[in-house]
Amino acid sequence: MAVPSRKSASANIARPRRMFFVTTKTYMGKCLLQSDRHAALLIDVLRSCVADGHFQVLDFVVMPNHLHLLISLAECTTVEKAMQLLKGRFSYRAKRELGFAGEVWQRGFSEVRAEGRENLERYRRYIAQNPVRAGLVRDGEPFPWCFETLKKQKAQRLKPPPLRNDIGTTEVMPCYEA
Numbered sequence: 001m002a003v004p005s006r007k008s009a010s011a012n013i014a015r016p017r018r019m020f021f022v023t024t025k026t027y028m029g030k031c032l033l034q035s036d037r038h039a040a041l042l043i044d045v046l047r048s049c050v051a052d053g054h055f056q057v058l059d060f061v062v063m064p065n066h067l068h069l070l071i072s073l074a075e076c077t078t079v080e081k082a083m084q085l086l087k088g089r090f091s092y093r094a095k096r097e098l099g100f101a102g103e104v105w106q107r108g109f110s111e112v113r114a115e116g117r118e119n120l121e122r123y124r125r126y127i128a129q130n131p132v133r134a135g136l137v138r139d140g141e142p143f144p145w146c147f148e149t150l151k152k153q154k155a156q157r158l159k160p161p162p163l164r165n166d167i168g169t170t171e172v173m174p175c176y177e178a
Helices: 036-051 079-098 116-133 147-155
Strands: 017-025 056-062 066-074 110-113
Touching (some): 017 116, 056 116, 056 147, 066 079
8 A cells, every 4th residue: 555645744744832921021111112113013023923933923912011922832932032033023123123222121021831721811811901901991992002903903904003114203201010
């Protein structure tokens, strides 16, 4: 009996994935990400990391001074490597494209392994409620810099907010801890 041919290389066969709830903060809690330009750039960097196959994003919210992510990593990728890539790309592009001249991120990040449907849903609720708890939107109102809002815009074939260098502000002010 002939051995059937494989349609994919063994290296491309799905490997077990791990999910993490990750939080990283801006340097000294400055509200760097309150600017539409910075928030849009961070989302563009997230998209590029996903497109390059570094990780999958299950949910996120970009807050004025921090980022919450729910990500899925392949077995061969560490959460440290994923965050180093994300933070490094954003820092580089913020300096090059937006002329930002300071420190962007505080050192390190926090992560929790997200196992099971119940935990995933708990982290998704936390992410969805973070702008409400911070007083940025009322309960039920869309927050522009989160996964769900951008997903709905895409489903309605609306374009995401433009990433332009001629609008908005790059002024960074200290802000609350949420």
